[in-house]
Amino acid sequence: MNDPCIEVRNVTKRYGRFALEDITLNVKQGYITGLVGANGAGKSSLIKLLMGMSLPLAGEVRLFGEPLAKNEAELKERIGYVADDSHFYEHLSIQAMKSIYAPFYRKWDDRLFRRYLDRFGLSPKALIRSLSKGMKMKLALAFALSHQAELLIMDEPTAGLDPVFRRELLDILAELMLDERHTILFSTHITTDLDRVADYIAFLHQGRLVFHESKEEIFDRYAVVRAENSLLDADVRRSFVGIRETPVGFEALTSDREEAERLFSGFARIERATLEDIMFFTAKGVTVHG
Numbered sequence: 001m002n003d004p005c006i007e008v009r010n011v012t013k014r015y016g017r018f019a020l021e022d023i024t025l026n027v028k029q030g031y032i033t034g035l036v037g038a039n040g041a042g043k044s045s046l047i048k049l050l051m052g053m054s055l056p057l058a059g060e061v062r063l064f065g066e067p068l069a070k071n072e073a074e075l076k077e078r079i080g081y082v083a084d085d086s087h088f089y090e091h092l093s094i095q096a097m098k099s100i101y102a103p104f105y106r107k108w109d110d111r112l113f114r115r116y117l118d119r120f121g122l123s124p125k126a127l128i129r130s131l132s133k134g135m136k137m138k139l140a141l142a143f144a145l146s147h148q149a150e151l152l153i154m155d156e157p158t159a160g161l162d163p164v165f166r167r168e169l170l171d172i173l174a175e176l177m178l179d180e181r182h183t184i185l186f187s188t189h190i191t192t193d194l195d196r197v198a199d200y201i202a203f204l205h206q207g208r209l210v211f212h213e214s215k216e217e218i219f220d221r222y223a224v225v226r227a228e229n230s231l232l233d234a235d236v237r238r239s240f241v242g243i244r245e246t247p248v249g250f251e252a253l254t255s256d257r258e259e260a261e262r263l264f265s266g267f268a269r270i271e272r273a274t275l276e277d278i279m280f281f282t283a284k285g286v287t288v289h290g
């Protein structure tokens with residue numbers, strides 16, 4: 001149950017000046033992991049490596065305990081994948097697209113696919129090019145969920161969705177987790193999606209993995225400190241991940257809440273950091289969180 005479902009071992013990938021640098025990440029089976037990071041942080045690049053759609057310059061990706069490179073077709077049958085852009089043939093109907101897609105999967109479940117189409121309000125006769133961005137995302141999800149995948153990997157599945165379906169999608173993910181057989185990894189920059197469903201958060205910043213921890217650990221460790229500017233000497237500055245100064249005071253992110261409480265108690269307001277705070281201050285300040 002707790003074996004890693006995805007193992008990324010010292011993976012490096014370069015695109016011109018951008019690099020995913022020495023990423024090591026174990027995604028546990030039976031949990032939802034949110035991959036978070038700003039635009040261009042490398043989320044899609046990492047997901048493409050997990051799907052064997054691009055090859056690492058160094059390092060190795062293993063899925064379900066086996067090297068992806070050795071057994072890609074077999075391993076990918078066990079994955080439901082939702083890409084960040086539509087990879088369907090636009091001129092086909094949903095039904096015709098299904099006829100092409102389903103034979104790739106030995107465990108394809110036509111009744112389940114129909115049920116998802118019904119649930120998402122999609123007619124099998126509809127032409128794919130007539131679907132809105134949100135509807136295409138729903139269709140991608142219906143495909144991904146209809147072949148008994150154990151692992152669901154989704155690149156920005158909530159982007160472009162209205163709040164009602166975003167909530168529904170998160171409910172579907174929570175439902176899938178009830179049988180404890182599924183593992184889900186999805187990327188997003190909408191951090192409130194993760195507050196709702198993720199067990200673990202992996203945070204990428206400029207191609208580096210800043211942390212990968214349980215949500216509880218993250219919220220125990222990080223805090224936002226607000227106080228007067230007079231407290232900001234060089235040592236104090238160095239202790240923060242990032243600082244925002246205004247004429248009336250500063251706010252800063254610490255990755256060591258206990259230490260901040262010891263140092264600033266009585267002089268500062270110390271509050272729980274949101275994932276958005278963590279992303280914002282990391283982008284402003286230092287990148288490696290001790």
Ligand SMILES: Nc1ncnc2c1ncn2[C@@H]1O[C@H](COP(=O)(O)OP(=O)(O)OP(=O)(O)O)[C@@H](O)[C@H]1O
Nearest residue numbers: 015016018037038039040041042043044045046189
């Ligand atoms: N095939 C490619 N060829 C060249 N550069 C690429 C390629 N794929 C990604 N990149 C570059 O790698 C960097 C990271 O992009 P990536 O799409 O992985 O980020 P992201 O975190 O998914 O961003 P977003 O949230 O905007 O989708 C970008 O600078 C991008 O231009």
